[in-house]
Amino acid sequence: MPHFKSSEELKKILGGFFNILVSDEKIGTKLKESKLIIKFNYRHPDLSITVNCALPNAPITYNDSETKPEVEMFMDADTAHKFWLGEVNLVMAIARRQMAVKGPIPRILKLLPVIKPAYKMYKSYLA
Amino acid sequence: MPDFWQFSSPTKVMFGKGLSIDFAVELEALGITSALLISDANLGKSGLLKPVADSIRENGIKVIGPFTDVPANSSLSAVKACADFAVKNNADGIIALGGGSVLDTAKAANILISHGGDLAKDYSGAQTIPGPLKPLIAIPTTAGTGSEVTQAAVILDTERGTKLSFYDQYLHPSIAILDPLLLKDIPPSLMAATGWDAFTHAIEAYTSLQSNPFSDELALPAVRLIKEAFIPAVTEPKNLDAKGQMLLAATLAGIAFDQAMVGVVHAMAHACGGLSRAHHGTLNFILLPHGMEYNMPVALEKYATLAKVLHVNPKLKKKKKLAHLSVKVIRKWQKKLHKVCNLPLKLRDVGIARDNLGLIAKKACEDGTSFYNPREVEETEILKTLERAW
Structure with a gap:
């Protein structure tokens, strides 16, 4: 059974968490420095979340077909949930086709050390 | 692992x-x-x-x-x-x-x-x-x-x-x-540059963070074959047995790095490749010993094993000495290949300007292969490494 019961729930939880991340003094600053526009395409339930780090406040949009992402990621929402819990290794998930990436992979690999503290934050956020 | x-x-x-x-x-x-x-x-x-x-x-x-x-x-x-x-x-x-x-x-x-x-x-x-x-x-x-x-x-x-x-x-x-x-009519310099690329694949796959028992068992035999066949394949154009061994070694190393990925030598070579027309293998030729020295603090054990495969002083037991000797042997090969087919030994010889080393260091850190390197690829340290290679 999927962890997120609906797209609305997914939007509320993961979207809410991304808002916390981009506002975080350490993580948010680094994300904005990257200027990366990244779109997460989730399945089961379906939703896309775009984080636009190229704009000053890194706005987060949903099912956004206007903003052109530099990198797009595709995964089940459950995989995303496990990733933010720190239970999924990105490189392994790609190797196992649990995640697909369109665009320059090094751009997201580079962000992995930046978001490391986010795994703890996600657990606290869900609690 | x-x-x-x-x-x-x-x-x-x-x-x-x-x-x-x-x-x-x-x-x-x-x-x-x-x-x-x-x-x-x-x-x-x-x-x-x-x-x-x-x-x-x-x-x-x-x-x-x-x-x-x-x-x-x-x-x-x-x-x-x-x-x-x-x-x-x-x-x-x-x-x-x-x-x-x-x-x-x-x-x-x-x-x-x-x-x-x-x-x-x-x-x-x-x-x-x-x-x-x-x-x-x-x-x-x-x-x-x-x-x-x-x-x-x-x-x-x-x-x-x-x-x-x-x-x-x-x-x-x-x-x-x-x-x-x-490979019968391949020019010696191309044989050397491409062969060195295979050699770098094998060594970097072996020391990669993603290496596993299967990739190791392909990477080390590739090094062994290269040790035996590399110089004859370059210096004896008619030696098809040596060329065949190199072909096999390149494929073994290919499977190894397909699973385990590569590391900082490739990261630096990719970054240099944007500014130099030199063959990718030639850039690896210049950078391999420098990349190995960069990784020495964290890859000592693996380099010591590598030294055994390269047959450097088989009686020697101390890992630290063995590890350093592996780089020394590779430098000797470099000099020999430089002498035989004039492969360049320094980045300055392949059109890299010293002023660009900072940019190259930055790009090397951003390269995807850096992620798999056993030691964190850090810009200031990479710049020092590039200075030495220049």
């Missing part, structure tokens, strides 16, 4: 002198009736392609092409032209005969032939291909890239001036044909 790893190498590897004109039965088994032959202009002129095409036709299989419009660093436009040519002529399989650029062009064109779409927009990245591709037979004419057995391809986006990478399990060729006769 990582917490999780997997190993899969679906490419059938075939080795034998003269095999490149004796594999048509394999095409039949794959259900190929019209095969597109891809190569490059130099190989087209060399006369190597005709006997290959003739041997396929003799078995009742139609040969389309050869398509030889493949530049040294293949581009999106070359891939598209190749795919359009194949689709127009109803190719149901591909034979790629050439170096890394030809093999990568064939892999990328196969995506478009099999699934259509826009190569850069739809497929650049990882695991983006929706399903299996048409059968591809890869026949390397250099002993270096290992592309004949890997799930990756690199294509230049000339408009944006960036290299696009494609990484997908479906990119593994169906068959790799290793024919030492194809």
Whole structure:
């Protein structure tokens, strides 16, 4: 059974968490420095979340077909949930086709050390 | 060793002198009736392609092409032209005969032939291909890239001036044909540069954070073969046994790094490649001992094992000394190859300006291969390493 019961729930939880991340003094600053526009395409339930780090406040949009992402990621929402819990290794998930990436992979690999503290934050956020 | 790893190498590897004109039965088994032959202009002129095409036709299989419009660093436009040519002529399989650029062009064109779409927009990245591709037979004419057995391809986006990478399990060729006769007339400097690329693949796969017991068991035998065959393959042009060993070593190293990835030497070489026209293998030639010294604090044990494979002072037991000796031996090979075929020893000799080292260090840190390096790739330290290599 999927962890997120609906797209609305997914939007509320993961979207809410991304808002916390981009506002975080350490993580948010680094994300904005990257200027990366990244779109997460989730399945089961379906939703896309775009984080636009190229704009000053890194706005987060949903099912956004206007903003052109530099990198797009595709995964089940459950995989995303496990990733933010720190239970999924990105490189392994790609190797196992649990995640697909369109665009320059090094751009997201580079962000992995930046978001490391986010795994703890996600657990606290869900609690 | 990582917490999780997997190993899969679906490419059938075939080795034998003269095999490149004796594999048509394999095409039949794959259900190929019209095969597109891809190569490059130099190989087209060399006369190597005709006997290959003739041997396929003799078995009742139609040969389309050869398509030889493949530049040294293949581009999106070359891939598209190749795919359009194949689709127009109803190719149901591909034979790629050439170096890394030809093999990568064939892999990328196969995506478009099999699934259509826009190569850069739809497929650049990882695991983006929706399903299996048409059968591809890869026949390397250099002993270096290992592309004949890997799930990756690199294509230049000339408009944006960036290299696009494609990484997908479906990119593994169906068959790799290793024919030492194809290396008969390879110039010594190219044999040396490509061979050094294979050597670097083996060493970096072995020390990578993603290395696993399977990749290690391929990387170390590759080093062993290279140790025995490298110098004779370069200095004795008629020594086809040595060239065959190098071909095999490049393929073993290719499978190893296909699973384990590479590290800081490739990161620096990729970054230098944006500013120098030098062969990728030549850049690895300059940078390998420097990259090994950079990793020495964290890779001591593995370099000590490497030293044993390289047979440096077999009586020596101290790991630290052994590890340092492995680099020393590699430097000796460098000097020998420099003497024999004038491969450059310094970055300054391949058109890299000292002022650009800072930029190269930055780009090396951003390169995807840095992520797999056993020691964190840190800009200030990389700059010092590049200064030494300059």
